[in-house]
Amino acid sequence: MFILSLTYLKSNDEADRHMEPHMTWVKEGYAKGWFLASGRKVPRTGGVVFAIGERTAIEAYVAADPFTVHGIAEYEITELAVTTTVEGLEILKR
Structure with a gap:
């Protein structure tokens, strides 16, 4: 599992101007x-995505996020080897 932590490099107003294409990108990540x-992080300084998949594919996908492309945010990608979950969240172990 991966924790994709994005931190805004520009103002929330600038992030809002790119929010629609970013959210399209997010929805495509769910569809995949x-x-x-x-x-969103609280306070609103960026966001977090919990993801599964191959690291190289996730890295390439993050590079294509409109927030990345337009310099709105930068990502920190942390890999987590999940060993224990509550019932129903076994998918996190992939």
């Missing part, structure tokens, strides 16, 4: 079966 959960 890579994204499991996502949301």
Whole structure:
């Protein structure tokens, strides 16, 4: 599993101007079966995505995020080897 932590490099107003294409990108990540959960950080300094898949594919996908392309945010990708979950979240062990 991967934790994709994005941090805004530009203002929230600038992020809002690119939010629609970014959210299209997020929805495509869910459609591919890579994204499991996502949301904004509180306070709003960026966001977090929980993802599964191959690291190289995830890295390439992050590079194509409109937020990355337009310099709105940078990503930190952390790989987590999940060993224990509550019932129903076994998919995190992939």
